[in-house]
Structures are given as structure tokens and as C-alpha cells.
Amino acid sequence: MAPQKNKRRKREVVGSRTLPKPYLDQDFKKLRKSCITTSVKFTDEKFPADRRSIGSGLLSSTNMGTVVWKRPPELVDNPCLIVDGESRFDYSQGDLGNCWFLAAIGAITLQKDIMDQVIPTDQSFQKDYAGIFHFRFCYNGKWVDVVVDDQLPTLNGKLIFVHCKTMNEFWPALLEKAYAKLFGSYAALHGGYISDGLRDFTGxxxxxxxxxxxxxxxxxxxxxxxxxxxxxxxxxxxxxxxxxxxxxxxxxxxxxxxxxxxxxxxxxxxxxxxxxxxxxxxxxxxxxxxxxxxxxxxxxxxxxxxxxxxxxxxxxxxxxxxxxxxxxxxxxxxxxxxxxxx
CATH class of the missing domain: 3.90.70.10 (Cysteine proteinases)
Structure with missing residues (x-):
């Protein structure tokens, strides 16, 4: 009888596509479970809902002083993360010079497997909603999982930055917020290169x-x-x-x-x-x-x-x-x- 070959299970490496590293050590599942247990909506202290996260140079001092951060349930009656799938026609650019980022989004919407990698399907505004969402990017050659709360900056009741043409759809706004967190602020996304966005979405x-x-x-x-x-x-x-x-x-x-x-x-x-x-x-x-x-x-x-x-x-x-x-x-x-x- 021929000897059996040793079969070694392939280990998943932290930072790989299949096992992204929690960014800033924030574990999405643990944080969401804690919020559900305590019946408290998630508040992200590492990317706070204030002017620091917006950054300098985007808004006038007057507008900055009147920014109100709101969660989607405060903006619409029936918020959804995704309505009828993600589409390149879903969104419009807001008051931020990040057309390069949005052009990259438009490209990945044509590939469902890439979209499912960047926007995990284990989250919604219906099941286990706790005001917390997460998105995945390839950052400096390693995949990271970025957690955000769903507080979004508004002026006069409207989103300041990217927004959906379908009023109750929020995946572009939350994806943009997660990307802004990765680079420190929304202002950090003001000007960039399409190639960087494509690389960060795909690796x-x-x-x-x-x-x-x-x-x-x-x-x-x-x-x-x-x-x-x-x-x-x-x-x-x-x-x-x-x-x-x-x-x-x-x-x-x-x-x-x-x-x-x-x-x-x-x-x-x-x-x-x-x-x-x-x-x-x-x-x-x-x-x-x-x-x-x-x-x-x-x-x-x-x-x-x-x-x-x-x-x-x-x-x-x-x-x-x-x-x-x-x-x-x-x-x-x-x-x-x-x-x-x-």
C-alpha cells in the first residue's frame, strides 16, 4: 500500500484578500455584536463625526459651523445599503474633488465579485442594524477591513459629499466615508489618480x-x-x-x-x-x-x-x-x- 502524502491545510494570511486585517484593530463583528447587545448605535471614536474628519479647505467656516451629522434613518424613512444591486448610475459627485475615486467606483460596479469584496454582503439597514458598516480596501499591498459608523455630514438636510440618485440608497456615501477614514479625512480625497483608486479596490x-x-x-x-x-x-x-x-x-x-x-x-x-x-x-x-x-x-x-x-x-x-x-x-x-x- 503506497504511503499517503501529508496534506497540509493552506493557512490564511492576515492581510490577504480572504482574511483582511481589521483597520485600527476594529473588529466589525465584535463591535456590531456589542452594539446589538447594549441597544446602542455604534459611534466611531477613531473617525469622529466632527470637522476633523472633514478636514480643512473643503468647506467655508460658515458652512463648517452648520454641518449636521445624520444617520440614514434620520434622513429617509426606509434606508437601504443597496437597492437593486450596485450600478455605475447610482450616484452623483458631491462637494469634493474626488472624481478619480468615483471613476474607479464606476469601473468596479461592472464586476460583481470585486464589488462583493469591497462591500461585504453581511450588512444592511434591516437585519442586525447597529449603525456600523465595513468596507475592504487593498492598502499598501495588504487588504484591510475598515469600520465606520453611519453618521454622514449634511447641510440643510442634504448629504454634502457623494449621494445616490435613489434617495434611500447609501452604499456610495458609506464607502466614501470608509475610504476617507483610511486616508485621514474627506479632504485627503480632494484630488487624486484613477490608478490609485483602481489599485485600492482590487489589489x-x-x-x-x-x-x-x-x-x-x-x-x-x-x-x-x-x-x-x-x-x-x-x-x-x-x-x-x-x-x-x-x-x-x-x-x-x-x-x-x-x-x-x-x-x-x-x-x-x-x-x-x-x-x-x-x-x-x-x-x-x-x-x-x-x-x-x-x-x-x-x-x-x-x-x-x-x-x-x-x-x-x-x-x-x-x-x-x-x-x-x-x-x-x-x-x-x-x-x-x-x-x-x-
Missing amino acids: GAYRIYNLRNAPNNMWDLMDQAVKKQALMGCGTPQGRTSANTVLPNGIVEGHAYTVTGVTKVQSQLQLVKLVRVLNPWGEGEWKGDWSDKSPLWNEVSPDDYKTWLEDKNNGEFWMSMGDFCKSFDELDICCITPDFLI
Whole structure:
């Protein structure tokens, strides 16, 4: 009888994707259990509901003095963490220059497994609600589990920062708060790079392409990225005067966007390569060729028209690969496994 090989159970490593380390030694399950036992809503002393957590430079002294931190049940009658799944169309940017962060969120909403990693499914405003939530990020190469209470900063009864278009949905606001805690304050998120957000949400490897000198097969690389379930974001050049100036063609200067898809369509016997882009503001779109109102869509087949065109002011639009490279100066592609980027 042949001797049996020793079978060793693979040990989970603290800080791995499957066993993230409690950030600041705050254990979500223990804290929630304690709150439920004592019937007291969680208050996070390590990221307090005060001006320190907002940080300096975001709000005027007058507005800072009138900020009221409220829990979702104080804002709406039926708060939910998630309504009908997470979507790139759920949210709009608030009074914080973190379009790069929201563009990264838009990318991960296309991958349910990544969303379930970042936003654990063991929490809600219904079952075992105790005013405490947790989110996971890959921070300095290690996965951490970040706990927050659900007190959110408001002015005149409205959320100051990111907010959902569905009034009773709060996953973007709480995710943003957890990310702000990780970096010390909301102000720390004011300005950043899409690549950083994509890396922190996935732990993946990324590559940045200069679209001013894009390789001839850039669209093909993007097509392969979509097929490999890679995440993509892009950015526009800074304006000469100030950031976030909206150009006549609808593109915003100094702004981050999400790339949400690519396709080819037949138009007047020519094959046109298209790129789909999302503005994290949740509105404001490209107005040129292949935009929602472009007459060029009347030249494609009925099937392509029905499949690809969605005429809504939701911030998402199509443009040709040529116009994409003219309008944006940087493309970020992030993969959980680096094989695509080699």
C-alpha cells in the first residue's frame, strides 16, 4: 500500500484578500455584536463625526459651523445599503474633488465579485442594524477591513459629499466615508489618480498609457482588457485657467472618467471603433460624433442601434477611438492578475 502524502491545510494570511486585517484593530463583528447587545448605535471614536474628519479647505467656516451629522434613518424613512444591486448610475459627485475615486467606483460596479469584496454582503439597514458598516480596501499591498459608523455630514438636510440618485440608497456615501477614514479625512480625497483608486479596490496591477502617443493597436488592447474583465479609467488634460471647465463639446477639463466598454459598428460601409465613457458626475456628456444625439447612429444597423445606443442624460456616452484619444490624455488599465499587462 503506497504511503499517503501529508496534506497540509493552506493557512490564511492576515492581510490577504480572504482574511483582511481589521483597520485600527476594529473588529466589525465584535463591535456590531456589542452594539446589538447594549441597544446602542455604534459611534466611531477613531473617525469622529466632527470637522476633523472633514478636514480643512473643503468647506467655508460658515458652512463648517452648520454641518449636521445624520444617520440614514434620520434622513429617509426606509434606508437601504443597496437597492437593486450596485450600478455605475447610482450616484452623483458631491462637494469634493474626488472624481478619480468615483471613476474607479464606476469601473468596479461592472464586476460583481470585486464589488462583493469591497462591500461585504453581511450588512444592511434591516437585519442586525447597529449603525456600523465595513468596507475592504487593498492598502499598501495588504487588504484591510475598515469600520465606520453611519453618521454622514449634511447641510440643510442634504448629504454634502457623494449621494445616490435613489434617495434611500447609501452604499456610495458609506464607502466614501470608509475610504476617507483610511486616508485621514474627506479632504485627503480632494484630488487624486484613477490608478490609485483602481489599485485600492482590487489589489491588482495597472498600466498607464499616454493617449497622445497611443500605440496603433490601442483600441484592440482595450477590447482585450474588456474581455479579460480588466478595469479602465481615463483623464482629460488640465485647463489653462481652472479645473473642471466644461468645453463646448461637453468634455470636462482636468476630470476623471470611467471607460465602460468598447465596440465596433458598421457605418456607410466602414467599420468604426467606438469607446464608451462615463462621467462620474452622473450627467454631462460628449456632444460630438457618436454622442447620444448624433445623427451617425441613424447609419448603423437596427440591431446595433438597439444594442448600443441609450439616449439618457446619465453621464455615459459613446465616441470614436480617434476622438477619444484627442479628448483624453491618459488611460489606466488595471487587472487583478498581471498577465494581460505583460
